Amino acid sequence: MxxxxxxxxxxxxxxxxxxxxxxxxxIATAGYDRSMRLWDVSDLAHPVQTAAFxxxxxxxxxxxxxxxxxxxxxxxxxxxxxxxDPERVxxxxxxxxxxxxxxxEWGTYFPGVPYAPPCP
Numbered sequence: 001m002x003x004x005x006x007x008x009x010x011x012x013x014x015x016x017x018x019x020x021x022x023x024x025x026x027i028a029t030a031g032y033d034r035s036m037r038l039w040d041v042s043d044l045a046h047p048v049q050t051a052a053f054x055x056x057x058x059x060x061x062x063x064x065x066x067x068x069x070x071x072x073x074x075x076x077x078x079x080x081x082x083x084x085d086p087e088r089v090x091x092x093x094x095x096x097x098x099x100x101x102x103x104x105e106w107g108t109y110f111p112g113v114p115y116a117p118p119c120p
Contacts, residue, residue: 021065028072030060036074094119
């Protein structure tokens with residue numbers, strides 16, 4: 001039975017690098033449009049773009065997912081290591097957020113909204 005492939009669209013300039021993650025279902029692309037994109041290709045007929053990172057100061061020339069699949073390294077002028085797990089990213093951001101928002105500050109910025117800070 002033939003396999004149908006779909007095009008991965010989204011970059012606005014030449015794609016300089018393509019890399020497949022360790023699971024075989026993640027494809028990372030980097031391009032001259034100064035962006036990096038991640039794709040879930042577990043269904044080759046219907047790939048899904050799961051993330052896009054842009055704003056690099058130079059074209060993205062190379063990309064490589066880490067063997068554990070949790071990070072990706074991208075060469076775009078400098079080498080950057082990007083965390084892919086949203087929960088880990090949230091924990092890192094909350095770890096840096098200091099001081100935590102107080103109930104009084106919450107009331108000032110979110111009047112009428114019950115106090116529910118995003119970081120514990």
